[in-house]
Amino acid sequence: MPYIELDVRQPIWDQVYMVAPLVLVGTMEADGSHDLAPKHLAMPMSWQSWFGFVCTPRHATWRNAVRTGVFTVSFPSPEAILPIVMAAGPRVEGGEKPTLAAVEVEPAQKVDGVLVKGCGIALECELHRTIDDLGENSLIIGKVVAARVDAELLRGPDTDDNDLVHRHPLLAFLYPDRFATIDATNRLPYHTGFER
Numbered sequence: 251m252p253y254i255e256l257d258v259r260q261p262i263w264d265q266v267y268m269v270a271p272l273v274l275v276g277t278m279e280a281d282g283s284h285d286l287a288p289k290h291l292a293m294p295m296s297w298q299s300w301f302g303f304v305c306t307p308r309h310a311t312w313r314n315a316v317r318t319g320v321f322t323v324s325f326p327s328p329e330a331i332l333p334i335v336m337a338a339g340p341r342v343e344g345g346e347k348p349t350l351a352a353v354e355v356e357p358a359q360k361v362d363g364v365l366v367k368g369c370g371i372a373l374e375c376e377l378h379r380t381i382d383d384l385g386e387n388s389l390i391i392g393k394v395v396a397a398r399v400d401a402e403l404l405r406g407p408d409t410d411d412n413d414l415v416h417r418h419p420l421l422a423f424l425y426p427d428r429f430a431t432i433d434a435t436n437r438l439p440y441h442t443g444f445e446r
């Protein structure tokens with residue numbers, strides 16, 4: 251296989267496709283209104299209840315999360331691609347993001363914030379720490395203080411995992427410009443004796 255050496259001084263992530271999650275991070279602005287922004291550099295931080303995402307002080311999301319000490323995470327289904335596009339709409343003169351009006355929200359329960367209506371999984375987080383020296387970016391890590399899931403999405407002893415994903419497909423993001431619907435999966439054949 252002929253490999254091509256990539257220049258690691260340049261971003262490499264838009265030269266190939268990789269699979270990433272896609273969530274909507276919710277924060278509160280200083281004037282009491284809410285903000286939402288899509289994040290794909292976002293995932294659980296460990297097996298315990300921490301969640302992190304990469305952001306930049308250029309974004310209101312970063313400034314709001316650091317100022318208020320809280321944020322929310324909504325996990326949209328593949329049909330909910332429109333709220334994701336709207337949450338990344340441009341800001342107009344005066345700083346508002348008018349496209350946010352198209353995204354229906356409901357109040358968070360444990361932190362001051364909102365969650366996107368219709369998302370199957372919702373997290374409410376308190377800021378744990380930021381790691382600020384990733385170029386212009388930071389990793390924002392929150393402690394999950396509340397988590398809710400649509401009852402239909404919950405795994406359990408009586409559910410067939412393959413059927414569950416088929417009935418309620420998952421959204422995957424392929425940075426920078428594609429998304430996919432995951433509705434068919436295979437069970438990983440763990441090696442006998444495997445332990446986490």
Ligand SMILES: Cc1cc2nc3c(=O)[nH]c(=O)nc-3n(C[C@H](O)[C@H](O)[C@H](O)COP(=O)(O)O)c2cc1C
Nearest residue numbers: 285287288289290291304305306309310311337338
């Ligand atoms: C599909 C998608 C994924 C994105 N992922 C990230 C991300 O992981 N980190 C980030 O800092 N910005 C990401 N962005 C960009 C910001 O979230 C976006 O510019 C947002 O509008 C910033 O809003 P804010 O100023 O209200 O925080 C993404 C944008 C899109 C459309």
